[in-house]
Amino acid sequence: MRTTHAARRTAVTALTTAALAVLPLTGGEGLVAPAHAAPARTGAPAQQDHGQWQGGWATSPQAPAAPFGPNWSQQGFADQTVRQVVRVSTGGTRARVELSNRYGSIPLRITGATVARTDDGASVRPGSLQQLSFGRHRSATIAAGSELTSDALPFRTRALESLTVTLHLAGPTGPATFHLMSSATSYRAQGDHRADRGGAAFTETSESWYYLTGVEVSGGGAPRRNGVVAFGDSITDGVGSTPNADNRYPDELAERFAATGKPRSVVNQGIAGNQVTNDMDWAGEKGVARFRKDALGEPGVGTVIVLEGINDIGASGTGAVGTPSPEVSVAQLIAGHRSLIRQAHAKGIRAIGATLTPIGGSSYDSTANEAKRQAVNDWIRTSGAYDAVVDLDLAVADPTDPARMTPTYDSGDHLHPNDAGYHAMARSLDLTGF
Structure with missing residues (x-):
């Protein structure tokens, strides 16, 4: 496997470089909820028929x-x-x-x-x-x-x-x-x-x-636990795609399933600016804390695709907005990914790891950050920790300069893909692997 809109995209790029966080990952798990985390659901109607439903659409x-x-x-x-x-x-x-x-x-x-x-x-x-x-x-x-x-x-x-x-x-x-x-x-x-x-x-x-x-939808056939959750940051959230066109990579993946005549639940749980290891005061709880609520709780989910970590790398030590983000090491980021995998497996859900896409020429670009990205990607590709790997880095990288995104896939900030880039990402996934 592999607002003006332009002004707003520029703002997103600037702010995703300024990750803001509070609780660094410790002890490999870091699952203690922050002070603003929600308590357990109360007052909701009983969901005895949860297993009959599929996620038609979702957001975090x-x-x-x-x-x-x-x-x-x-x-x-x-x-x-x-x-x-x-x-x-x-x-x-x-x-x-x-x-x-x-x-x-x-x-x-x-x-x-x-x-x-x-x-x-x-x-x-x-x-x-x-x-x-x-x-x-x-x-x-x-x-x-x-x-x-x-x-x-x-x-x-x-x-x-x-x-x-x-x-x-x-x-x-x-x-x-x-x-x-x-x-x-x-x-x-x-x-x-x-x-x-x-x-x-x-x-x-x-x-x-x-x-x-x-x-959520039901009644489209026998209930199946084959839904897909795309979990991540702004590149999963679809920053850089055309508004109102449904061209985020999870949208494109859903279109691929529908084209086979066998539509499947594909829902998007990305948050722009989100990190695996740190809470963000404008971009959500850290991935290891929100994963259970936002991804694993979806009805009918059988597979989660994890594409997250570029903000942990690129935003380390910066703070243009909100609280400066602490430095995140490769070891800490890998520990965060291992936590996500353990959580998914505990629920009987398959975890697919996606390699981190290029940052060359973006506001995240530095020798140190590129070395971290390469190290994390090497671990995703070779560790065997994930059940499968989709090489999204390879899918959108410029063959003549792999540290950069292919120009025709670049939204203009050298970090977020455009519609063509998101299409290429979805096309790189092997549908039989689901």
Whole structure:
């Protein structure tokens, strides 16, 4: 195996070089949760049928932050409607959504919610809009630090179909749990517009997702534990890809499965700026701590692809934003990867290691950082610790200068791929290996 959008991408590059962290990995595991970690889920409906479901779409929740300029997370919402568009990787005859208040400071009141087939922009297709319920009620309250899954809804979906989820938030929510880098447009309207077919009322936009962390599907056939979770940082999150085009590498992988006539659950649990070994005050809990919640808890997951560590290397000792990130050694980073592998195996989940992609010419480029990247990649390729390896480094490296990304795959910052680069990454995975 192998915002303006340009301005925002530049900001992401600058900030991913400034990793901000608190708890360094110690003792090889480093699984003690930080002070801001969420408690166990409370108040959620029983999920006895969890094994019948597949992840259609998912994203990792983050604490409110605005490292690139204003978004809606820190202020939250009050008598507003948020409409968000996502694409499911596989289909079914039933659907349900997951909402998260993991980083909320007060209970979150969902006044009402709907799901529909996406039309154009904030519009939805005529006749497709349906009300969601929670424990047979149209409204619900999610305790601070918790998640909530809606009731199952008869709703036929096809693989690679776009759905629109709309939330009406009548009362003040306080700061919002969100996902910073969505590479997709979310829409906001004043008042209650959850049942609107048209998008005229949705006059505000954001390139983040709010509260919505999953769309699950079932009824597409016998339940199978063959879902794929892509876990990582901004290169998994899709920074550098065209917004609203679903060209992140996990999207491209889902398209490859669908093209075979056998769609499969492929969900993206990347967070831009995330590290394996250090918590980030704008880019999420460290990978070894969030892995269990964000990756291993997905329904039907059988394989996790791990592509993470470039921020541990490139951001060491820098701190343009937030708390400076401590130096991370190759040994510490490898220990972090071993922790991820152990966690996956403890759940009976296969772990595929992805080599770290080139940094030559980027803000991470230095002799010391390149030596670390090569050492980590050598370990991923040769240690046998992972169940399989996908050489994403080789997939996008310039054959004439392997420390750099192939120019036609480069988004322009020499760190993040463009659409063609993400396509090449997905193409390098051997589907039979899943």
